[in-house]
Amino acid sequence: MSSTGSSVARGKWEAFAGISAVHLASTVKGVPGLRELSKPLLMPALLAAWSATAPTSPSDSAASGGADARFGRTDRADRTDARLVAGALLASCAGDTLLLGDGPLFLAGMGAFGTAHLCWIARFQRELRAFAASEPAAPEPEHDPGTGSSIGSGSGTRTGRAGRFLARVGRVAGAPPRRRRRAGAVCAGYAAAWAGVTAALWPGLDPELRLPVAGYAALLCGTAAVSALVGRRAGLGGLLFLISDGMIAGKLAHWPELPATDFWIMATYLLAQYLLTTGVTPGELPAAVATALGDGISEARLRSE
Secondary structure, three states: OOHHHHHHHHHHHHHHHHHHHHHHHHHHHOOOOHHHHHHHHHHHHHHHHHHHHOOOOHHHHHHHOOHHHHHOOOHHHHHHHHHHHHHHHHHHHHHHHHOOOOOHHHHHHHHHHHHHHHHHHHHHHHHHHHHHHHOOOOOOOOEOOOOOOEOOOOOOOHHHHHHHHHHHHHHHHOOOHHHHHHHHHHHHHHHHHHHHHHHHHHHHOOHHHHHHHHHHHHHHHHHHHHHHHHOHHHHHHHHHHHHHHHHHHHHHOOOOOOOOHHHHHHHHHHHHHHHHHOOOOOOOOOHHHHHHHHHHHHHHHHHHO
């Protein structure tokens, strides 16, 4: 990236940091109108910053050492990946805006975020499949001629059956052959979390929200699981998204709230979206972003004391 391009990208990241800081401050201080004005600008600002930083072609990615350089991706694949990221962030922008309302608008906002999660899942599954295509084929297991089972596979035992089940789950998730059991375990863990949290929320939710919340939570856990298979950065983003929306679900179920809950919802949400967006394509978090989050956290703590 040229020095001019780097300066433009830095300016866009700083704009995202500034809008985030304004929104977090308005959430903590309760400034009338500023929260509603700044919230729809968050994801477009993140998209603009990421677009200015992300490689625009495989050659650019190779120069930056990005994921596409590892997998030999094509221009067409890059464009598809970029569209999925843009779709996720724009659908999130629609969700942010709609969730400012109540009733039907709230449900429409939940649907918009569901669309965003479908985009994130598709994006990370493409990354997993590209990695699988570049990975050497796993050696075929030896078979016991007497039983026909794989030697060392634990066939016929509970552990062996569980391992094969997890491997199938990992295959469905798109994980490379050598990582399918681990991937299956991650997916199973998030599935158990979905079941447990949904069961806990169910009695406290209004009847018209129960099925939409359960369906949305399944997509949310899907993003968290698949992002965790891609890498720690993206996986942390998926986990933070789950925590952020979990706090919203707790409010819907009339659970006791943390001090400055709205601040923590937005702080974890913004960091989650940043980590998901840059979880595959490199991007640098400007110091201004960390400063804004730190200032907001300090303010939230003071107000809660």
